[in-house]
Amino acid sequence: MTNPIPIPLEIHDLTVAYEHKPVLYGIDLKVEQGSLVGIIGPNGAGKSTLIKTVMGMIKQEDGYIKIFGNKNHKAITRIGYVPQRESVDWDFPVTAMDVVLMGRFGHTGWFRRINKRDRTFASACLEQMNLLPYADRQIGNLSGGQQQRVFLARALAQQSDLYLMDEPFEGVDAVTEKTIVALLKQLRDQGKTLMVVHHDLSTAKEYFDQLALLNMRLVAYGNTNEVFTNELLQRTYGGKLTVLSEVGSRKVNSH
Template sequence: MNPVDVKNLTVAYEKKAVLKDINFTVPEGQLIGIIGPNGAGKSTLIKAILGLIPKAAGDVKIYDKQYRAKDRIVGYVPQRGSVDWDFPTNALDVVLMGRYGHIGWFKRPSKKDLNIAHESLKKVGMEEYADRQISQLSGGQQQRVFLARALAQDAKVYFMDEPFVGVDAATERAIIDLLNELKSQGKTVLVVHHDLQTVKDYFDHCILLNVSIITSGPTEEVFTMENLHQTYGGKLSFLDKGQMMVEQK
């Protein structure tokens, strides 16, 4: 069974297709980059898979079941900018939200759940901030807390929407180390990513997207100049001869 199987997925806003006839599967236990220009539908793809926005057509399965039947084994790290960081809660409580699929929304967390939450914070270097209000944390620290929440959930498939945006180099390194740890445990991680310079270093598998799937497959096979030109069109420029191209803003 494939961790994620998307067939004929179409999403439309005001009768305009923002995702059209999306078909792909991903291999288990790999880091998968979702790559494409601004406005290509990358975040929309994740939200449609998770049922956060309606589909016009198509079918999504997680391990051969409809998503809602598998939501306990699916973790989601949204874009940091989409979160209300003024919500009055501390870092530990945010991480404990990742345990609700295991304990239920109206039960108190057990000692085991608390231990898992603290251990998850420790893994992302945030244990000393457990009692800190999330609004008082830096952008990189907030991102680490959300990653800790995903860890605490102990999912099998993770979706992360631009986790590297707005973080410092140390946090980025900590995030990629964490993703590799999840991979080593057999987890599957799909990441919306915008930095073309790091794609080959970070991801085993790529989905190149611009409203429709341009191509998908092992990074070494599909992350080519030809496919990138097809994905980005005229929105690419070269840093220098022989170096990877970057997206023009």
Template structure:
């Protein structure tokens, strides 16, 4: 099994994300078993795995939204609650109430909430930052629109702007490419790449095997346990993908034949 670059990382407390022997269950049904993970600064990691593999659960546990049954998570060496401002998060689209009376600008401004205490006011700087981030995803023209009037791809770009406005060091994203057309997918991936260049650490749940190979630097293969974690060339192999998806999916055999045809360098 490939276990990343942990061998030569000496200062564990400096790691943006460290997951140790993490076990999580929903109503006594285990979803994740003993996951170990060490993510270095500036990593761009794709999380792959079949439905119900625990991809979202892993992310939510790292965010401290779900309490683990065993093991721990450390963010820059701290327990997650203390470090929570340093992580930006994009939840799955389905968990959002798109009919809520809120404008695009208000949504992006939410990215600034984490920087403020319960009662402190949102200031001009926050507004400027929000406009700047909207500009970055090419959505400034839509600032005053109700969020519900936007197309799926535009909504996803607004979410990305909100994440940018969080100015975090680490980002966890749950399927940012779901329900998005090809053009938007390109825009999103180029913004993610810029974020990586700016030294951000990114973990992205992804569902498309074919594009995963091109998008990410490292892959985490997950199926209730960590199947493999490492650079794309190490992990994206017929054998490991087979192990992750259990050979059940049609897409897998397709991908497997493709991998067999052009073996990765």
């Protein structure tokens, strides 16, 4: 093939700083199509910063990001982003249905009316997330798990090729957690690429195919069974791993 399919996400020598203090330093990362990647690392390691920089919400100091082979965020329209729950304005006057329909705007255009097909599609996305009975609820009147699922339904409605999710498992109930895991695997099986910020070491191994261990620098990136080792986790979490190391080693040994 003369024209290979471009890599969904290629990050080269990325450096990001907040007020001259580096948050991310020299990140090199290539994510192949169909990967289900978990980004793990301690608090303040720059996990959210990494995907926000890919979204162009934070300026980079150095290096480049290629999205489907394009620099300059040209292909950003192929990304579906699920924000951290606490960054959403839950008092905003929109219903669950409204939020999911926003995901269709990329397909309907910014000015044309939402047609019946988009509405049906959005309903199907809500249905898949078990939210159809709550379609007309204002988003602030939903439980934490439901709120998270609204944004995943919107991601589904976007039909993106690359998904970036910021802590989708944060503060959700067990049923929601199961639904999300099933969704992630389903999207991966459809050939989508997913990068998910995750903070729970005890589940990281079973949820993700690849892991990116991050602490300002990229400590390791690779298949979960190769990267999820005591030594690498120790290097990622540094001194903070006194309690975590027990969890980590127990998980490593038991799998």
